[in-house]
Amino acid sequence: MAVERRLLIKAGDEEYPLYLGTGLLARTGEILKENGLTGKILVVTNATVAPLYLAVVEQGLKQAGFTVATVILPDGETYKRIEELVGVYDAAVACRLERDSAVLALGGGVIGDLAGFAAATYLRGVRLVQVPTTLLAQVDSSIGGKVAVNHREGKNLIGAFHQPAAVISDLETLATLDRREFNTGLAEIIKVGLIGDPELDRFLRREQMAVRQQQIPALVEIIQRACAFKARIVSGDVREKGERAILNYGHTIGHALEAETGYTYYRHGEAVAVGMAGAADLSVALGLAAPELSQATRELLQAYDLPVSIPGLSASKLVSRMALDKKVKAEKLRFILSPAIGQVLIKEDVPPEEIFPVLYRLGAV
Ligand SMILES: NC(=O)c1ccc[n+]([C@@H]2O[C@H](COP(=O)([O-])OP(=O)(O)OC[C@H]3O[C@@H](n4cnc5c(N)ncnc54)[C@H](O)[C@@H]3O)[C@@H](O)[C@H]2O)c1
Ligand SMILES: [Zn+2]
Incomplete structure (x- = not known):
């Protein structure tokens, strides 16, 4: 039996549907037609x-009457x-993509971000359909409208906000993902459970077997909750001026x-997993959370084979990196912390001295 859930995602005055379920890839064309898309x-x-x-995907699109062109980038x-963006523009020109046409991103976050930036800029913006095929893309990068490419000096330096016309997440694509990518x-x-959805957190602890075995009902439950949470936060802060920062826990x-x-x-x-163990420790160290938070955070991450330590990296180099990170304000560091499972707060003025013991505890030197 095919599963299908539909969430409506709001972003300012815009609104778009997110389809989550099984057997959706074959129905992509049909779904886009239902949503008023036509043409190329x-x-x-x-x-x-x-x-x-x-x-x-191609077959379904053609059956629904679309003209299809494709660009296959290296992985x-x-x-x-x-450079790859130029290839996408070239293909768009070659197939005479028009204002009412759409770009469809089929892949993980890399493809979603790059194709999304092409859609945001070609003809000053054509429609974008996200068809995320990694777990990260399904719960994170395909929602919220941030699109970008990297510059050799830094990640995501060239980007835009461009909301998709629809997101189609077929859970069956996750079956071919390697274990490390799934985790x-x-x-x-797990982050969403820790900062904003205690019920999701409990589910992840209780249903470890089902989640690890990628049983569809368990996947639907956790992905739907994670998407709904991100959608809620993003809808209140479309251009990342405030609350959206909590997603950086x-x-x-x-x-x-x-x-x-x-x-x-x-x-x-994996890096975020270590970071969450650190954020829990820092919350405890600053007296904002009870000591149990550290243990509970580590237990859950380790249950899903995620790392919770840093193998011998330099603590002072890491702190300098944090000061360079654009999400951090100068001198005093800004941290997203958690007072308890399912809760979050933004702490603006954490002195670097407080971070060192946390990094040492994680194994930095
Ligand atoms: N826009 C946003 O808000 C946002 C949020 C988080 C991350 N990102 C971006 O997302 C990117 C990371 O995304 P990702 O983790 O999906 O990486 P990815 O796109 O590189 O995909 C990971 C790997 O899985 C492969 N793959 C994809 N789907 C598959 C499938 N179904 N079966 C087998 N293999 C498959 C890919 O080819 C790749 O080798 C980064 O560039 C990051 O900056 C963007
Ligand atoms: Zn992330």
């Missing part, structure tokens, strides 16, 4: 995802850059770890 679709995907899922974060997406779901330390290890050692969710 430029599908952007990569060399890993194309052999798995392009044919079924990897390295290719989330201007990296789980870290963002665990990311201040996480980003520093990723940067310090050259973006090769950790997957994003």
Whole structure:
């Protein structure tokens, strides 16, 4: 039996549907037609995802009457850059993509961000359909309208806000994801439980088996909750001026770890997992949370094979990285902390001296 849930996501005056379920890839064309799209679709995907899922999407689009063109990019974060963007513009020109046409991103967050930026800028904006195929993309990058490519000096430096016309998340695509990639997406779901959804947190603790085995009802439950939470936060802060910052729980330390290890050692969710252990410790150290928070956070992360320690990195280098991070205000560091499971607060003026013991406890030197 096919499963299908529909959430309505609000972003300022805009509103778009998110479809979550099984068997949705084949129905992509039908769904887009139901949502008033017609004409041409430029599908952007990569060399890993194309052999798995392009044919079924393409066939459904054609059956629903769309004219389809495709761009297949090389796989990897390295290719989330201007050079590949040019290739997408070239394809858009070649197939004469028009104002009422759409770009469809079929893949993980890299494809979603790059194709999304192409859609935001081509003809000053054409419609964007997100078809996320990684867990991280389904719960995080496909929602909220942030699109970007990297510059060699830094991640996501060239970007825009461009809300999708629809998001179509087919849970069956997760079956081909490797275990490490699945867990990296789980870290963002665990984050939502820890900062804003205690029921999700309890579910993740209680239903570990079902989640690890990727049983569909369990996936629907956790993905739907994570999407609903992100959608709620983003709808109140579309252009990231305030509350949206809470989504960066665990990311201040996480980003520093990723940067310090050259973006090769950790997957994003792994770095965030370590960062969440650190954020819990810091919340405790500052007297904002009871000591049990540290243990409870570690238990859950470890239950999903996520790391909670830093192998011998320099604490002072990490603190310098945090000060450089654009989400941190100068001198005093800004941290997203948690007073208890399911709750969050923003602390603006954490002195660096408070961070060192936390990093040492995580294994930094
Ligand atoms: N826009 C946002 O708000 C936002 C939020 C979080 C992350 N991001 C961005 O998202 C990117 C990370 O996304 P990601 O974790 O999805 O990485 P990714 O897009 O690189 O995908 C991870 C790997 O899985 C492969 N893959 C994708 N779907 C698959 C499937 N169904 N089966 C097998 N393999 C599959 C990909 O080809 C890739 O090798 C980063 O560039 C990050 O900056 C953006
Ligand atoms: Zn993240």
